[in-house]
Amino acid sequence: MTQKEVIEYMADRLEKSKAETRRILLQISGLITQILDKDKSVYLPGLGTFKTRLRKKRKSYNPQKKQMMMLPPKRVLTYKPSKPLQKHFQEKDSEI
Amino acid sequence: MTAVRMTYSDLIQYVSEESGASKSEVLQLTKHLVDVIRFGLDRDGHVSIPGLGRFTLKWHAARQGRNPQTGESLQIPARQRVHFKPELKLRHFINRKYNKKEPKMMQETPPASSLYIQNIEPEERTVMQGDNTASYSNGDTSEKISKRKIWPWLISALVVLIFVVLIIPRIGSKNTPVIKKSPVTSQKQTDDPNEPKNPVKPNKLTITHTVRAGDDLWKLSNRYYHNVYLWPNIYRANRKSLSNPDYVFSNLELDIPPLEGTIGNLSERDMKNIALGYMYVYLAHHHRKNPDAYTYLWVAREAGGSAILDPFIQKIDSADLQKAGRIKGKLQF
Numbered sequence: 001m002t003q004k005e006v007i008e009y010m011a012d013r014l015e016k017s018k019a020e021t022r023r024i025l026l027q028i029s030g031l032i033t034q035i036l037d038k039d040k041s042v043y044l045p046g047l048g049t050f051k052t053r054l055r056k057k058r059k060s061y062n063p064q065k066k067q068m069m070m071l072p073p074k075r076v077l078t079y080k081p082s083k084p085l086q087k088h089f090q091e092k093d094s095e096i
Numbered sequence: 097m098t099a100v101r102m103t104y105s106d107l108i109q110y111v112s113e114e115s116g117a118s119k120s121e122v123l124q125l126t127k128h129l130v131d132v133i134r135f136g137l138d139r140d141g142h143v144s145i146p147g148l149g150r151f152t153l154k155w156h157a158a159r160q161g162r163n164p165q166t167g168e169s170l171q172i173p174a175r176q177r178v179h180f181k182p183e184l185k186l187r188h189f190i191n192r193k194y195n196k197k198e199p200k201m202m203q204e205t206p207p208a209s210s211l212y213i214q215n216i217e218p219e220e221r222t223v224m225q226g227d228n229t230a231s232y233s234n235g236d237t238s239e240k241i242s243k244r245k246i247w248p249w250l251i252s253a254l255v256v257l258i259f260v261v262l263i264i265p266r267i268g269s270k271n272t273p274v275i276k277k278s279p280v281t282s283q284k285q286t287d288d289p290n291e292p293k294n295p296v297k298p299n300k301l302t303i304t305h306t307v308r309a310g311d312d313l314w315k316l317s318n319r320y321y322h323n324v325y326l327w328p329n330i331y332r333a334n335r336k337s338l339s340n341p342d343y344v345f346s347n348l349e350l351d352i353p354p355l356e357g358t359i360g361n362l363s364e365r366d367m368k369n370i371a372l373g374y375m376y377v378y379l380a381h382h383h384r385k386n387p388d389a390y391t392y393l394w395v396a397r398e399a400g401g402s403a404i405l406d407p408f409i410q411k412i413d414s415a416d417l418q419k420a421g422r423i424k425g426k427l428q429f
Binding site: 001002003004005006007009010013014022024025026027028029030031032033035036037039040041042043044045046047048049050052059060062065067068069070071072073074075076077079081085086088089090 | 100101102103104107110111114115122124125126128129130131132133134135136137139140142143144145146147148153175176177178179180182186187189190191193194197198199200201202308309310
């Protein structure tokens, strides 16, 4: 499902124009990002948990330079699906 | 740094304060948001949310795992998992403190016997080890395991390496742009009862898939066969409607031919069909003068034997056949 389809779907549900829906979606995404940026995890029922994590600096081999490199620390966003969501797709599997 | 958990009600409160909308409006919005993600994952297997990122279903093959508490080995069954990749802007924003840091060279030279081979495909990322001096940073246990089972490791790493080398030209040559114009008009239309919701069923009926925005054969193969490399099989069954194997068009109805066996255990007929698919892809790419077309020829011959080439022998370029003959490796789906 592309962004365009998502906006169409949501506009239909929210009974708002597509431009308005897009603005609302970007706003809520922005607010969620801000919360995550404050080192808080966000939990959405039926979807899962988002949180940020600091990945420590680490050694790695660069095959192009043929040398060991020290990669800098990095802040990453992680997502863990909620149990019911995960189960939903696993049950779909078992029907195969 | 442990993340403080923000509860759902806190989230609603915060968003409604910041945006000026009422709590019930925000509640409705988040519910619809979760709904659309579930709906999209169910229908297409992927959803892109503006400003947030892309959710995808990924197929994980069965593998041998270990109970981290007891160390017992156990079989982890094949399953689908929901993955999320944040948008580039979001990733940069979250990481803005560290964005400017560059990897630094280290004085330490890598042990000649150990090589890290990293590739684009996460599943195929592997460690190749020449001897026991493994520079492996996954902790003690994994090092012990790898030392104990050095030979199986080495062989499998070699097989994967060869596989990766062969597959890279194929990925490069398969940029599948999808041309489309508003395929979805309303939700009711997309909820077609004939639309297959599940991958291939044991009753082995041919599934019909209606192409939507964002689809390509590679993704369809992943979704229905749980293996991306079987896409030529879909092309084979739909050659009449697809003139170019690298293009699919919206609202096109594609037949997804069922497999007799399963991945890792394909029947002879499956292999023949797949080989034929690769053969047709070779012909199409050869016709378009793709210099890497011979890789498809190699797969066709490996999967179906040289008998599969006989009916087409006049159309095959002998230089390509020679090049394909020089590829060393073992085919593995």
